[in-house]
Amino acid sequence: MxxxxxxxxxxxxxxxxxxxxxxxxxxxxxxxxxxxxxxxxxxxxxxxxxxxxxxxxxxxxxxxxxxxxxxxxxxxxxxxxxxxxxxxxxxxxxxxDEKPADIAFTNKLLSPxxxxxxxxxxxxxxxxxxxxxxxxxxxxxxxxxxxxxxxxxxxxxxxxxxxxxxxxxxxxxxxxxxxxxxxxxxxxxxxxxxxxxxxxxxxxxxxxxxxxxxxxxxxxxxxxxGGRNPAIVTKKADMRLAARRLLWSKTMNAGQVCISQNCILADKDVVPTLIKELGAALEEFFPQGAKSSADFSRIVNERSFDRIKTMLDNTKGRIVLGGTMDRASLFIEPTVVLLSNKDKDDSLLVEESFGPLIPILPVEDLDQAIALANELHETPLGVYAFGSKTETDKILTGTRSGGASVNDGFFHGIIPNLPFGGVGDSGTGAYRGxxxxxxxxxxxSITYTPSWMESLLAVRYPPFAGTGKLEQFNKMGLLRPDFDRAGNRKIGLFWYLITLGSGSLLGGAVRAVLLASLSVLAKAYQDGKIALPVKR
CATH class of the missing domain: 3.40.605.10 (Aldehyde Dehydrogenase; Chain A, domain 1)
Structure with a gap:
């Protein structure tokens, strides 16, 4: 001090x-x-x-x-x-003040x-x-x-x-x-x-x-x-990058980070390599050991230390890296624990560690990893996907979370202007930027109704029966469906002609010419060079 x-x-x-x-x-x-x-x-x-x-x-x-x-x-x-x-x-x-989009013309007169x-x-x-x-x-x-x-x-x-x-x-x-x-x-x-x-x-x-x-x-x-945030590592992931990035996210502030991963669901075939790379990264980050490093934080108090220690004492897994603790100095070493595929109810998985504990749960394939991620915590604060683009897209589609980082640990949570927040039991609402x-x-929402509109607004005043006011009101604002009873989009003849043959080179060329012509006509109308015919 x-x-x-x-x-x-x-x-x-x-x-x-x-x-x-x-x-x-x-x-x-x-x-x-x-x-x-x-x-x-x-x-x-x-x-x-x-x-x-x-x-x-x-x-x-x-x-x-x-x-x-x-x-x-x-x-x-x-x-x-x-x-x-x-x-x-x-x-x-x-x-x-903002002008709302997609407001009907009649409502625009009220300056919403x-x-x-x-x-x-x-x-x-x-x-x-x-x-x-x-x-x-x-x-x-x-x-x-x-x-x-x-x-x-x-x-x-x-x-x-x-x-x-x-x-x-x-x-x-x-x-x-x-x-x-x-x-x-x-x-x-x-x-x-x-x-x-x-x-x-x-x-x-x-x-x-x-x-x-x-x-x-x-x-x-x-x-x-917080959340029991899962990281998923597939066969196609870069093991060295996955190890370094996940270790970084779990050693910042001694793992006392709400969006760091709570467990790693790794394909069983790459688990040995992942553990080896985690060990190499640990030596690189803290060459004299985490306890001697000025870059490694301590657990906030004895109560939190005892809670994390109890989780580690009760695990069915095997410590493969780290494990050293010192209550007097509130030090817990970054600790990698290898679990069995059957240990879904392990103490390191059912509770958020909020400390430098890194349990690894081997999985048979990506489908099992996604299923386990959803089972351990349906709506975590973060999901961390490591693998090919096809695999990471599948992980993002198959899971829910407040945010997600692909091929990294919680990077989405440290970009200052990205909205940050949870979903479900990981939180509600978002902030940042x-x-x-x-x-x-x-x-x-605010509107300003001018006095000159009173004659137009008379349609809303009683009496209604036998006055035709409902029909008049519907003409002013009732939208007509652009879909049929089967839920299919209706396409008018004009738009059918534009899209006709879009799969062929000729059809595509015709469509491009028609669209370009429409664009020219629209620009001319906006500039006041042409006027649309008015039906009398």
């Missing part, structure tokens, strides 16, 4: 929480957070506060998780600051618009594994969308939580954005309040508590959870 002094972690008084929420709601209703200029300025100040407290962030991450400087910059500091810049550069564009309104007062509950990224990330989106925010960092990383509070209080408007500290009592008190949205990152078990509390007030939730803005925004 260095001599850098960090702020002290202090629980927020439970009694203070209702007044905090009330203050933020009063601010929101005052319209203070509505202007783009205000939101952008707050985010810019947050950016520079992160820069000014960079050394404290590094120290806090080292104390709480023994994260390396490389991981701390790439996965926490740089990531968060890049997100701020991306949001501020695009915010005014995102905030603009989709307006981007902030939801209101938002609660963000962060996670311990990437404490700054997974706390500030959603908060940045909520600020960009014009909400007031209460941030509740994970108490499992107290040093990081205290630094986050210091950063917020030094940079942000405290009538709009507040950091609340604490554990179960404080979180319970927060969940008793009325919110306009709750964003939670964490375990499925805690998510159920959050969702139940939110349901009392019909509060919408975004839940970013523009998705963060949308996550905390209500898309409000």
């Amino acid at each position: 260095t001599s850098i002094k960090l702020p002290e972690f202090r629980n927020t008084s439970v009694e203070e929480i209702p007044s905090i929420v009330s203050r933020l709601r009063k601010t929101f209703l005052s319209q203070k957070t509505r202007p783009a200029e205000f939101r952008i300025k707050q985010l810019r100040k947050l950016y520079w506060a992160i820069t000014d407290h960079e050394n404290e962030i590094l120290e806090a991450l080292a104390r709480d998780l023994r994260k390396s400087a490389f991981e701390s910059f790439t996965a926490e500091i740089n990531w968060t600051q890049n997100d701020i810049i991306f949001q501020t550069q695009n915010l005014e564009k995102w905030m603009k 618009r989709i307006r981007k309104d902030p939801l209101g007062v938002v609660l963000v509950i962060g996670a311990f594994n990437f404490p700054f990224n997974l706390s500030f990330g959603p908060m940045i989106g909520a600020i960009a969308a014009g909400n007031t925010v209460v941030l509740k960092p994970s108490e499992q990383c107290p040093n990081c939580a205290a630094v986050m509070q210091k950063i917020m209080e030094s940079a942000l408007d405290l009538d709009c954005y507040v950091c609340v500290q604490g554990a179960i009592p404080e979180t319970s008190a927060l969940l008793e309040q009325r919110w306009d949205k709750i964003f939670f990152t964490g375990s499925e078990r805690t998510a159920k508590v959050v969702a139940q509390a939110a349901a009392k007030n019909l509060t919408p939730v975004a839940l970013e959870l 523009k998705a963060s803005f949308d996550c905390f925004t209500h898309h409000r």
Whole structure:
């Protein structure tokens, strides 16, 4: 540890929480957070506060998780600051009203618009594994969308939580954005309040508590959870690449990553080669051993260490690489465990390890791998497919997941502007990039009805019987089907002639000429050079 002094972690008084929420709601209703200029300025100040407290962030991450400087910059500091810049550069564009597409002509007269309104007062509950990224990330989106925010960092990383509070209080408007500290009592008190949205990152078990509390007030939730994510390795996969990339994803933050693979379903014929390549990659990544490396993190606390150790103690598999543990230093070595094809109920498969454990389950073929992936977890947060394009396409089609990376480990989850989120029991909702803005925004449909349309709108007023108003109303907006009773698409004579003979060279040429002619006519009509005949 260095001599850098960090702020002290202090629980927020439970009694203070209702007044905090009330203050933020009063601010929101005052319209203070509505202007783009205000939101952008707050985010810019947050950016520079992160820069000014960079050394404290590094120290806090080292104390709480023994994260390396490389991981701390790439996965926490740089990531968060890049997100701020991306949001501020695009915010005014995102905030603009949108014109809806495919609106009938008569409805266009009402100037329909989709307006981007902030939801209101938002609660963000962060996670311990990437404490700054997974706390500030959603908060940045909520600020960009014009909400007031209460941030509740994970108490499992107290040093990081205290630094986050210091950063917020030094940079942000405290009538709009507040950091609340604490554990179960404080979180319970927060969940008793009325919110306009709750964003939670964490375990499925805690998510159920959050969702139940939110349901009392019909509060919408975004839940970013974990999952027993499968990696599938076929015979045609590059074993060296598969081993290096899957080991990378399982050693980052000592495997405490919600989207890293929980098991590898590998074709039985390539398992020996895969294990050999995993061993070679392990020596390459940590030549002096993971325990001696400054690049390998530690498990967050003794409770998590004991849980992971119990999983390893109870496995029916055989440890083929690693296995060293030290509770005093919270160290668990990257550990590869070879399971039997019959071990579908093994302790390493039925629970998410959230640690550096790498079980390998041999399979007979790709079909069995896909079936097992769906059996172990129907809707994981990620699926990782290694093989030929035909094989990986089959894996993507045959499985469901929040996201997927082909021939890599969770790369889809680290591209900042791709929407990130789960599906089913791996979560609901998505954020990152523009998705963060949308996550905390209500898309409000608005129309403007001019007074001169009153005569046209008279068709909607009673009386109706015997007036012919229904027929008139249907002429104005009733769509006619372009399909028959068998569900087949109807094709008019004109379009039949255009597509006739499309399989032959001559037919294709005729079709191309007709389409080109239509394009010329359409352009001339748009330019006002020709007019369509009007039936009188």
